[in-house]
Each structure stands twice: as C-alpha cells, then as structure tokens.
Amino acid sequence: MDKLTIKTLAKELQLSVSTISKALRDSHEISAATKRKVLALAEQLNYSPNPYASSLRKRKSKTIGVVIPEVVNSFFSQAINGIESVAKEKGYHVLIYLTHENLDNEKAILKDFESGRVDGVLLSASRETINSTHISGLIKKDVPVIFFDRVFDDVETVKVITNDFESAYTATKHLITSGCKNPHFLSIISNLNIISNRIDGYKKALQEHHIKFSNSNIINCTTNWEHNYKLLLKKMQSSKKPDGILCSIENLSVLIYQVCEDLNIKIPDDLQIVSFSNLDTASFLNPPLTTVTQPAYEIGSVAAATLVKALEKKNFIIPNENIVIPSVLIKRKSTKNKILS
Amino acid sequence: MDKLTIKTLAKELQLSVSTISKALRDSHEISAATKRKVLALAEQLNYSPNPYASSLRKRKSKTIGVVIPEVVNSFFSQAINGIESVAKEKGYHVLIYLTHENLDNEKAILKDFESGRVDGVLLSASRETINSTHISGLIKKDVPVIFFDRVFDDVETVKVITNDFESAYTATKHLITSGCKNPHFLSIISNLNIISNRIDGYKKALQEHHIKFSNSNIINCTTNWEHNYKLLLKKMQSSKKPDGILCSIENLSVLIYQVCEDLNIKIPDDLQIVSFSNLDTASFLNPPLTTVTQPAYEIGSVAAATLVKALEKKNFIIPNENIVIPSVLIKRKSTKNKILS
DNA sequence: ATGAAAGCGCTAACAA
DNA sequence: TTGTTAGCGCTTTCAT
Numbered sequence: 001m002d003k004l005t006i007k008t009l010a011k012e013l014q015l016s017v018s019t020i021s022k023a024l025r026d027s028h029e030i031s032a033a034t035k036r037k038v039l040a041l042a043e044q045l046n047y048s049p050n051p052y053a054s055s056l057r058k059r060k061s062k063t064i065g066v067v068i069p070e071v072v073n074s075f076f077s078q079a080i081n082g083i084e085s086v087a088k089e090k091g092y093h094v095l096i097y098l099t100h101e102n103l104d105n106e107k108a109i110l111k112d113f114e115s116g117r118v119d120g121v122l123l124s125a126s127r128e129t130i131n132s133t134h135i136s137g138l139i140k141k142d143v144p145v146i147f148f149d150r151v152f153d154d155v156e157t158v159k160v161i162t163n164d165f166e167s168a169y170t171a172t173k174h175l176i177t178s179g180c181k182n183p184h185f186l187s188i189i190s191n192l193n194i195i196s197n198r199i200d201g202y203k204k205a206l207q208e209h210h211i212k213f214s215n216s217n218i219i220n221c222t223t224n225w226e227h228n229y230k231l232l233l234k235k236m237q238s239s240k241k242p243d244g245i246l247c248s249i250e251n252l253s254v255l256i257y258q259v260c261e262d263l264n265i266k267i268p269d270d271l272q273i274v275s276f277s278n279l280d281t282a283s284f285l286n287p288p289l290t291t292v293t294q295p296a297y298e299i300g301s302v303a304a305a306t307l308v309k310a311l312e313k314k315n316f317i318i319p320n321e322n323i324v325i326p327s328v329l330i331k332r333k334s335t336k337n338k339i340l341s
Numbered sequence: 342m343d344k345l346t347i348k349t350l351a352k353e354l355q356l357s358v359s360t361i362s363k364a365l366r367d368s369h370e371i372s373a374a375t376k377r378k379v380l381a382l383a384e385q386l387n388y389s390p391n392p393y394a395s396s397l398r399k400r401k402s403k404t405i406g407v408v409i410p411e412v413v414n415s416f417f418s419q420a421i422n423g424i425e426s427v428a429k430e431k432g433y434h435v436l437i438y439l440t441h442e443n444l445d446n447e448k449a450i451l452k453d454f455e456s457g458r459v460d461g462v463l464l465s466a467s468r469e470t471i472n473s474t475h476i477s478g479l480i481k482k483d484v485p486v487i488f489f490d491r492v493f494d495d496v497e498t499v500k501v502i503t504n505d506f507e508s509a510y511t512a513t514k515h516l517i518t519s520g521c522k523n524p525h526f527l528s529i530i531s532n533l534n535i536i537s538n539r540i541d542g543y544k545k546a547l548q549e550h551h552i553k554f555s556n557s558n559i560i561n562c563t564t565n566w567e568h569n570y571k572l573l574l575k576k577m578q579s580s581k582k583p584d585g586i587l588c589s590i591e592n593l594s595v596l597i598y599q600v601c602e603d604l605n606i607k608i609p610d611d612l613q614i615v616s617f618s619n620l621d622t623a624s625f626l627n628p629p630l631t632t633v634t635q636p637a638y639e640i641g642s643v644a645a646a647t648l649v650k651a652l653e654k655k656n657f658i659i660p661n662e663n664i665v666i667p668s669v670l671i672k673r674k675s676t677k678n679k680i681l682s
Numbered sequence: 683a684t685g686a687a688a689g690c691g692c693t694a695a696c697a698a
Numbered sequence: 699t700t701g702t703t704a705g706c707g708c709t710t711t712c713a714t
Binding site: 375397 | 683684685686690
C-alpha cells in the first residue's frame with residue numbers, strides 16, 4: 001500500500017496535485033464540483049495532509065509555544081485552560097514547556113524556538129530570570145513573544161498582567177485594618193517585577209499606616225520546601241514575629257498553614273493571612289483563606305488571543321502595552337475583617 | 342540577509358550540504374576537524390536547523406501528543422509534570438490537548454494525529470468515552486497510543502494505571518470500620534472502567550461487611566456544578582442519607598464540603614469522607630481530607646518513558662499489559678479512624 | 683571523508 | 699478552472 005498523500009488523490013481523480021491542494025483548502029479558484037469530488041475522496045480514503053510538509057512550505061507551523069515555570073499550580077493550569085480555548089478555536093496547536101523556575105531551562109527552550117518550531121510564544125518568566133536578554137534572539141527572528149503574569153518591562157511587546165501593585169496594597173491594607181501591627185511579606189527570591197510591584201504595594205500600605213518597613217519584613221523562600229519550612233518556623237518563633245502575612249506565591253500558603261499547625265499558632269487570632277492564590281479549595285481550608293484571586297483564565301486567553309491576532313495579520317506590529325486584568329480580594333476567615341475605628 | 346539554512350553554512354565553508362548535515366548530527370563519516378569547523382560556524386551564526394524540514398524528511402516529529410480531560414486538576418497537572426520530565430530528557434516535545442471531558446473533542450484530536458503530527462500519543466480518556474473505536478485509526482497508521490489512568494481494556498497496548506479496585510475497596514473498608522453504616526459512592530456518569538473498578542471495590546467492601554448495596558448508593562454527577570450541588574444537597578436531606586462518602590473524582594470533594602457547610606453537617610461526625618485526590622491542600626482542609634492519593638507523577642513519567650522506548654526501538658511491539666502503580670490511603674480527620682471491635 | 687542528487691509532501695507562482 | 703514546475707530545508711543513498 002502506497003503512502004497516502006496528495007499525489008494519491010491526484011492520481012485517483014485524474015487531477016493535478018495543485019488542484020487537489022487548492023480544493024482541500026477551499027480555494028476560490030476551484031469549481032464546486034471538483035471540490036466536492038476531492039473532499040469526498042479524501043474523506044473516503046481518510047486522508048489527512050502532512051502538517052510538517054505544509055509548515056515547511058508555508059513557513060508557518062500553526063503552533064504556539066507556552067513556557068511557564070510549573071504546571072502543578074492553579075494559576076498556571078487555569079492560564080493554560082484559557083490559552084487552550086483560544087488555540088483550539090483558532091486552529092493552533094500548543095506546545096508546553098516547563099522551566100521549573102530555572103533560567104537555564106528557559107534559555108534552552110527559547111533558543112530552540114529560534115528554529116521556527118513555533119509561530120509565537122507565550123511566556124511567563126522563571127523566578128531566576130533577571131532580564132530579557134535571552135529573548136532578543138527570538139525577537140530578532142521575528143518570532144513574537146507575548147508575556148503574561150511574569151513579565152519584563154524592557155521588552156517591547158504586549159504584557160498581560162494583573163494589578164499586582166494595587167492588589168498587594170489592598171491586601172496589606174486589609175491586614176492592617178483587621179488589626180495587624182506587623183504584617184510581613186512572604187515571597188520567593190526573585191527580580192521579577194511581579195514581585196517588586198507587590199512589595200511596593202505592600203510598602204505603600206505600611207507607609208500609609210505609619211508602620212515602619214524593614215527588610216526583615218520580607219521573607220524570601222526558595223524552591224526547597226525544607227529550607228522554607230525552617231525559615232518560616234524560625235521567623236514565627238522570633239521576638240518580632242509577624243502577626244500578618246501577605247503571601248505572594250500560591251504554593252507557599254500551604255507552608256504557612258503547616259507552620260502554624262506545628263507551632264500551634266491560631267489563624268487569624270495570632271496570625272492573619274492573605275495569599276495570592278487561585279486554589280479552588282481556599283474556602284474550605286481551616287480556616288478559609290483570604291485570597292487575592294487572579295484572573296488566570298482570562299490572562300491566558302487574552303494573551304493567546306493577542307498572539308494569534310499578531311500572527312494572522314500580516315505586518316501587524318505588536319504594540320508595547322500592558323493589558324491589565326484586575327485581581328479580586330476575597331475576604332475569608334484567615335483574616336479578621338474588622339474595621340478599625 | 343539570506344535565510345540561514347544548511348546551505349548558508351555549506352557555502353561559507355566551501356563544503357557540501359550533506360557534509361554539513363552529517364557534521365551537525367555528529368556522523369562518524371565526518372572528520373573531527375570538519376565537525377569542529379561546522380559546529381563553530383553554526384554557533385557563530387546562531388544557526389538552528391528547521392525541525393519541520395527534518396520531520397518531513399525523517400518522518401519523525403520528535404513530538405508526543407498528550408490528551409487529557411482537563412488540566413485544572415492536581416492529578417493531571419502532576420501527570421503532565423511526569424510526562425514533561427521524560428520528554429525533556431529524551432528530547433521530545435509535548436503537544437497538549439484538552440478534551441474537556443467531551444468525546445467529540447477527543448475524536449477530533451485523535452483524528453488530527455493521523456496526519457503524523459505526533460510520533461506517539463499519551464491518552465487519558467474523557468468521561469464520555471465508551472469504547473476505543475476512535476483509536477483504531479491511529480493504531481492502523483502505526484501511531485502508538487499509550488493509555489494512562491483512564492484506559493480501555495480492549496486496546497492492545499500499555500496501560501499505566503493505579504490499583505483502582507483495591508484502593509476503593511480499602512477506602513470503603515476504612516469508612517465502614519470507622520463506623521459508617523451507609524457509605525455512598527460519589528462519582529460521574531461514565532463507562533470508564535476506572536469508575537467501574539472503583540465501584541466494584543466499593544461493592545466488595547460493602548458485601549464483606551454485609552451492607553446491602555442499592556443503586557441509589559451511587560451518586561452520579563455531571564460536569565455542571567449547579568446540578569451536582571442540588572443533587573448532593575437533596576441526597577443529604579433524604580431519609581436514607583449517607584453517613585459516609587467515597588468520592589471518586591478529586592474535584593467533587595469540594596462539592597461535598599460545600600454542601601456540608603450549607604446544611605451544617607459535621608464532618609466526620611455526621612458524614613465521613615474519603616476522596617481520590619492529589620490536592621496539596623488536603624491536610625489543611627476543614628477537616629483535613631482523608632485521601633486515596635494517586636501516584637500521578639509516576640503514572641505520567643512511566644507512560645511517557647514507555648512510549649519513548651517504543652518510539653526509539655525499531656520494530657518494537659508495544660506489549661498489551663497493565664502497569665499498575667499503587668495509590669496510598671492517607672487517613673486524615675474527615676474520617677474517624679476508629680477500629681470496630 | 684566528502685559530494686551529487688533525489689525526494690519527504692506540500693504550496694504557490696505562473697502558464698495554459 | 700486546471701496544470702506545470704520549482705522549491706521549502708533537510709536527510710540519505712550512492713558515488714567519488
């Protein structure tokens with residue numbers, strides 16, 4: 001049995017390959033009758049065109065590359081959901097790559113993309129990433145890169161983000177008005193401006209309430225659970241221990257609960273908690289976790305839609321703009337929600 | 342500026358394209374000196390070979406397709422993690438597709454794979470899937486399909502699964518020995534044998550403890566949250582209401598907590614719960630959730646490793662076997678853990 | 683050890 | 699409306 005290609009159809013129907021090709025792609029040059037015949041035979045033989053031959057010829061892969069730090073994370077998995085929904089609708093395929101928060105991985109992935117494997121890239125940077133130099137190669141090769149969530153200001157492209165500064169500000173203010181005198185900021189070591197923006201929002205709230213900020217207010221975690229656990233444990237046993245925490249990373253909120261359980265610290269009486277988090281289970285934690293819930297699905301779908309738009313329009317220049325989709329503070333029982341008089 | 346291809350290198354170095362090609366792929370036919378020159382120039386010019394040209398010629402895409410029902414789910418995202426780790430190690434790329442539990446989506450995706458877009462497939466079937474007829478096309482085109490978690494027995498291939506029957510049996514027994522007289526099974530409507538196996542395990546435990554089984558013991562959910570909520574609400578208000586639930590689907594455990602909260606049902610006093618779940622937050626729910634925790638990462642990585650092995654060996658026939666990686670029952674406070682005397 | 687040439691399956695000028 | 703032809707960029711015999 002021969003390989004089933006466009007040639008097979010051509011021979012069978014006594015038509016040229018180009019006619020078949022055009023018919024399959026519903027070209028206006030081809031008569032309705034011919035199209036029908038071609039489609040019928042294709043259907044009958046169960047023909048499907050080789051996408052790589054097509055990609056090679058058209059220099060378009062109809063594929064987008066998604067690069068994220070991790071996937072076991074409500075935010076990122078919801079973002080993937082959003083990305084997939086528009087990819088599917090627009091006929092794009094989604095290649096997924098995880099950096100595991102490692103810059104070298106990120107570099108290698110983006111380097112690979114210079115081969116033309118993907119038409120465009122959706123990137124959320126690793127926590128180790130400090131600048132955008134490793135992106136310039138891609139930009140130079142005209143592969144559009146759109147950032148989401150963890151972005152870099154110095155790259156001229158669309159960045160789809162949430163209002164990190166305001167969210168952190170609002171969340172911190174919520175802690176303070178709920179009685180916290182010494183709110184801390186729990187985060188990861190990173191130069192990501194998503195982190196610095198949140199810190200700035202946090203600081204602004206402190207300032208407004210005349211609470212002195214010191215660097216020790218910021219608890220910097222790594223990717224090592226044991227290390228983080230000991231770090232926080234120590235912090236919660238220190239003399240100047242926090243009475244409130246704004247947690248900047250979803251996965252770290254579990255850490256806080258663990259430490260509180262082990263030290264018998266009562267939430268929210270001894271410690272109030274707000275976390276950036278998209279956990280479905282936030283309402284059912286003990287106690288229910290007050291969250292800054294990010295519009296993860298929308299961030300993903302808007303980023304993907306913007307990318308596809310850039311890909312489809314020829315000569316479309318990606319504007320250098322921030323698309324900001326706000327987060328929402330959902331108050332639950334891990335904070336006291338009392339109003340200072 | 343010309344396009345940067347293998348030809349560019351050839352011209353620059355006064356060598357033939359075939360020499361360049363071989364040198365880049367470290368062929369033994371090429372002298373060390375030449376290899377060095379080629380590699381150096383490639384590096385200098387920042388050349389990267391077009392993967393689609395290569396795929397077309399070699400009839401290999403170095404790409405695997407992963408088809409899963411959803412991604413916002415600890416089990417599946419952990420499985421992706423496992424898949425990605427071996428893909429990366431073996432130099433494979435991962436295309437992700439979501440069926441959203443819809444059979445037509447699943448069919449369309451698998452149909453597309455007949456084009457040769459992927460070298461092999463990792464599939465976890467949608468809940469609507471009732472048989473494997475839609476897979477036969479792929480098999481016929483020699484695209485290996487390996488199942489994980491949600492599998493079909495009638496396909497002759499490797500299936501990487503957990504011990505659903507035993508796990509459900511053990512979990513149900515745990516409910517009963519903890520005092521449940523009327524444990525129910527919460528699940529989705531589906532012909533998936535993952536579900537029937539769990540039901541069988543559940544039934545066996547009932548039987549062993551002389552608890553009569555009736556069909557009303559099985560609560561069948563859909564993908565509609567509202568519907569499920571009302572269903573469970575009603576159930577929990579009925580005269581023969583359950584005093585224990587084995588929840589077969591991670592995402593439904595939140596539903597139970599919600600209903601209990603709204604009806605003021607105390608867990609575990611009024612209702613004990615065990616859920617198949619890989620939630621990181623299980624320990625911190627109120628109360629902590631007793632789980633059947635599945636080896637999701639391992640299931641993903643073993644499935645991927647098996648697929649890659651099949652892809653790399655020529656004439657390798659995929660055996661028709663089940664690879665079973667056991668789950669573990671983690672007892673927490675949503676069950677009473679008392680021992681019947 | 684290197685090169686010439688054919689061709690993977692498709693698309694797009696251009697011709698007819 | 700249909701056909702001819704020349705590639706897309708790479709790999710692979712088969713010569714040399």
